Amino acid sequence: MNKDFIYKQVYQDLKGSILSGQYKTGQKLPSENELKTIYKTTRVTIRQAFDELIKEGFIYKEHGKGTFVKSETRSLGLLSFKGFSEVVGEEYNAHSKVIIQPQVRRFPTPFFYELSPTEVKYGCVYLERLRFADETPVMLEQTYLPNIEVISSPNNLSRIDSLTEDTLIGGSLFKTLHTKFSIEVIGLEQAIKAIESEKYTANFLKMKTKKPLLYIERRYLTSRSSFYIYSTLYCNTDKYAISSSF
Amino acid sequence: MNKDFIYKQVYQDLKGSILSGQYKTGQKLPSENELKTIYKTTRVTIRQAFDELIKEGFIYKEHGKGTFVKSETRSLGLLSFKGFSEVVGEEYNAHSKVIIQPQVRRFPTPFFYELSPTEVKYGCVYLERLRFADETPVMLEQTYLPNIEVISSPNNLSRIDSLTEDTLIGGSLFKTLHTKFSIEVIGLEQAIKAIESEKYTANFLKMKTKKPLLYIERRYLTSRSSFYIYSTLYCNTDKYAISSSF
DNA sequence: CAAAACTACTTGTATATACAAGTTATCTAT
DNA sequence: ATAGATAACTTGTATATACAAGTAGTTTTG
Numbered sequence: 001m002n003k004d005f006i007y008k009q010v011y012q013d014l015k016g017s018i019l020s021g022q023y024k025t026g027q028k029l030p031s032e033n034e035l036k037t038i039y040k041t042t043r044v045t046i047r048q049a050f051d052e053l054i055k056e057g058f059i060y061k062e063h064g065k066g067t068f069v070k071s072e073t074r075s076l077g078l079l080s081f082k083g084f085s086e087v088v089g090e091e092y093n094a095h096s097k098v099i100i101q102p103q104v105r106r107f108p109t110p111f112f113y114e115l116s117p118t119e120v121k122y123g124c125v126y127l128e129r130l131r132f133a134d135e136t137p138v139m140l141e142q143t144y145l146p147n148i149e150v151i152s153s154p155n156n157l158s159r160i161d162s163l164t165e166d167t168l169i170g171g172s173l174f175k176t177l178h179t180k181f182s183i184e185v186i187g188l189e190q191a192i193k194a195i196e197s198e199k200y201t202a203n204f205l206k207m208k209t210k211k212p213l214l215y216i217e218r219r220y221l222t223s224r225s226s227f228y229i230y231s232t233l234y235c236n237t238d239k240y241a242i243s244s245s246f
Numbered sequence: 247m248n249k250d251f252i253y254k255q256v257y258q259d260l261k262g263s264i265l266s267g268q269y270k271t272g273q274k275l276p277s278e279n280e281l282k283t284i285y286k287t288t289r290v291t292i293r294q295a296f297d298e299l300i301k302e303g304f305i306y307k308e309h310g311k312g313t314f315v316k317s318e319t320r321s322l323g324l325l326s327f328k329g330f331s332e333v334v335g336e337e338y339n340a341h342s343k344v345i346i347q348p349q350v351r352r353f354p355t356p357f358f359y360e361l362s363p364t365e366v367k368y369g370c371v372y373l374e375r376l377r378f379a380d381e382t383p384v385m386l387e388q389t390y391l392p393n394i395e396v397i398s399s400p401n402n403l404s405r406i407d408s409l410t411e412d413t414l415i416g417g418s419l420f421k422t423l424h425t426k427f428s429i430e431v432i433g434l435e436q437a438i439k440a441i442e443s444e445k446y447t448a449n450f451l452k453m454k455t456k457k458p459l460l461y462i463e464r465r466y467l468t469s470r471s472s473f474y475i476y477s478t479l480y481c482n483t484d485k486y487a488i489s490s491s492f
Numbered sequence: 493c494a495a496a497a498c499t500a501c502t503t504g505t506a507t508a509t510a511c512a513a514g515t516t517a518t519c520t521a522t
Numbered sequence: 523a524t525a526g527a528t529a530a531c532t533t534g535t536a537t538a539t540a541c542a543a544g545t546a547g548t549t550t551t552g
Contacts, residue, residue, distance in 0.1 A: 031532060061532095064516085194440040195458050211442075215440075309543075310502050311503080
């Protein structure tokens, strides 16, 4: 699939070998010079493949020593951009409840992220979901999807607000975006703070007001450049901490 | 300071110009060809500088269009496993103060991570550091290094507790571990919570007690398998949020 | 007038090469 | 035997160059 470029080929080969266990944790990979000979290319190209793998946390380098496989714990907990059910559902009995069904709104001002004029102009589809782990409410997520034009089917323009008409596929927003609009979430930026719970959040998360709450502002990056999804998250971390690893 | 390499120089110049507002959000940077002429270097070197700035979220590229300044987020990328000074020091005037010099202790019980019998037996070297960004105390870090045997120089066994004898190289624990024991930190696992500040933590972080505090439990992975470094972090996120991206 | 072609500019991928700097093991002189 | 030099390996930085591919504006063509 990604065979167009040499560095992508090298990248995929190495990634495959790591994931299939051919190269094990801590093991040294072939040196840049060896790989350059194998692939009949140059060190620059091999380094390009290495850079990708480093960025994704598969390998690391040590100057003068070599390049090594990182530990296989690449699961990223809730700090990753994977959907909630995808990450948490593997371990706990996780489910969500839609508090506010998708509805068209204007973006609040001020917004926690700088918006483009287009985003402001078209407004957003807003929805609010409460997340549970083992029957305990752990997270309140408020999501803003810019109401831009998307191609839902060939020669058929529509807007994100067609989301409001049906429920989320399998309870998953990401899956719905993929199926309906073939939009993929490819990354995220986030800022994390500790704040005090207020009436609204405390009520949903079954906690007292003025108690510590993990607050996260997110911007999801998608395959459709310049289409971002925004979320604010309120997490009750009393029982369930948020985890990640690199 | 980082003048040894051309790409570092370009990197610092551009970063400075962005932070000082000379290049504003969304603005187009000079093209790679223009910069290559200005700095009397090659595109490859300019691209290396750009890559760093992309990784740190200062700029982004659009194929065929150019390179642009991202919106400023003003937050600390502390969720990565890079050392504090390494991540924060590039952007802010960051420094640390050692509150408790490295000293040999037993591991507290219960400990936030399950320890191996060996780790418990040998105890740990404990140290406590307060981290500043622009003169504001933002983070209190308590670190536990298992006091295992390490090879400091050929045929010379010693323990981590030889750390207690001298100060940290360049104020950096990671650099000291690298130089003295050739131990590299290659990753981390962490759990994040929101808690209330107590007297001790509130005092150092110049905040009131019972106020929200970001609390992080960490286990750093090193190139020496089965040697982990443990840390607990208390972050005042009032002024500086913690950020990350994938 | 509108579509197509062209042009100039941008970043993306690639080759070929060189030397610097860190690591490791071996060899050598004391 | 031990310390120091050396050699062979690794990744890091750098030069010089070429063509591909995406973007945007201008010119040509129908």
